[in-house]
Amino acid sequence: MKIVVLVKPVPDTYGDRVLNLETGLADRAASETVLDEITERALEAVIRHAEESAKSGAGDVEVIAMTMAPAESQSTLRKALAMGAASAVHVADERLAGADLVRTAEVLAAALRRAGADLIVAGNGSTDGSGGVMPSMLAELLELPAATRLETLEITADAVRGTRETDGGTMTVTAALPAVVSVTERMPDPRFPALKGIMGAKKKPLEVLTLDDLGAELEALGVELDETASARSIMVAATQRPAREAGEIITDDGTAGERIAAFLADRRLA
């Protein structure tokens, strides 16, 4: 079985994340690029599944890490390989700078088609704010079922199953393979790659693809590469919010509770 995990390089949330106010694009020089935490957890869950399958003789599971990201984020894919993915696919093309959600979905769908996965595992949302729609978009383009926001993940030879916290309750869902799933931060903590893994990662295949390499798949998906021929979502303005300033800081002298109550009353908040 072939499982593709969609990993996403994002600006490190521990650093200062900066948006270029002219282009509306992430200023990648401003902060370090790391693998989005949830996609790392997704990868961990899938690698564990592959290890267990190998141990129990349930069959070979090939784990592929895939991303569409600028060329300079490649080190994050090396990390995915060091964690235990067998190979990686990096779609990098300057023409994709500033790609909107539909374009990103089209290109990832083309790369997924080329890879021919039985199961595609994504995160439920990324910290750089795209809002978690990518898995459904990919399922639609690839004509696959999607089970999104899974908190548990159970993979069998022909199906995937899990529970999801949805609006108003807990749902158990299942989909026949091939399928797309997205998982949440309830997935296991990602492992730290051991030295052996880091060394081994250098020898593992890391394929870099441009739009030209995906020509046939893009055509099969009916993708119009001419930007003017397709409707796009564009950023028309960006502003930085002024940083919030600290207000009054007091140390409790035994009356802090009363002082908070007075503060709330003054501001008509209580």
Added chain:
Amino acid sequence: MTSTEMTSNEPILTLLLAGPAVADEAPALADGAAEALGAAARLGTPVAVVVGAADALPQLAEAAASLGAARVLTAAVDPAQLGAPVADALAAAVAQEAPAAVLVSHSIEGSDAAGRLAARLRAPLAVDAVAVERDDEGIVAKHSVYGGGFEVTSAATYGPLIVTLRLGAIDHRAEAAAPQVSALEVGASGRPAAAVEGFESVVQASERPDLRSAKKIVSGGRGLGSKEQFALVEQLADTLGAAIGASRAAVDAGYVDQSLQVGQTGTSVSPDLYIAVGISGAIQHRAGMQTAKTIIAIDKDANAPIFEIADLGVVGDLFTIVPQLVQALEARK
């Protein structure tokens, strides 16, 4: 008639999903319906696409009209099928109405449907918007990104803009309309869907407001120390009529359910009042609450980063301060 008035009659589609079925209760629309219709009414003529189980549709359609839908289009779906059937209904509505925009709540099911629709129509998608407006060029969506650090405006180069709206972000409400309901003709796409095997609804045990749309929120962190002691946060919240939130550390420690997590990977909130109790204010937590109008923080560590953004910061032991605060608030009532 000015040009803005002319364009403002354009249909604006809003997807209204059925809320989770609760035994012995009448069918209700999912959260965010009033917000989506309120936002739509500012842009054009709000047309609701009401999607749910067949027997619930009449009641849901009536609810949609009472929230301001000028027209209601209904489509029955099998609630045991995820994703594709709702997108089929929405696609049929877009074909029929040629709307200027499609508004969908950024709920779980809502964003799944919006993603599918955008991919199917190859139509521009703006996600997690905190406002939608009309300017000279057309409809634009506003987004609060990087944890509220930036505000970004997006628009479609042409064609309808599909927008998902952050829950709790839209204050405007539309005026109730007389129900004008018609059934939508939906050609099933036959796209495969995941199947629901079971559903357990979380019964709302309390009268507390919903975290996502609450005007006041009291959030607790690891500093509460245990699930039992988290009751202090609940007491304070109930005294203020506030919703409850939590840090990820509190969720991970099992004090409260994950649905109450505030922050980058939880819910983003923008209430009038946010009280952080025993929360250090890690950057990922602040990302989800720093746009609150007033922030109060209680933490025993004077160096906790939460104090950098608090309007009132109190350094001290929450186990003495919070009970005193509750008492003082009760006394003032």
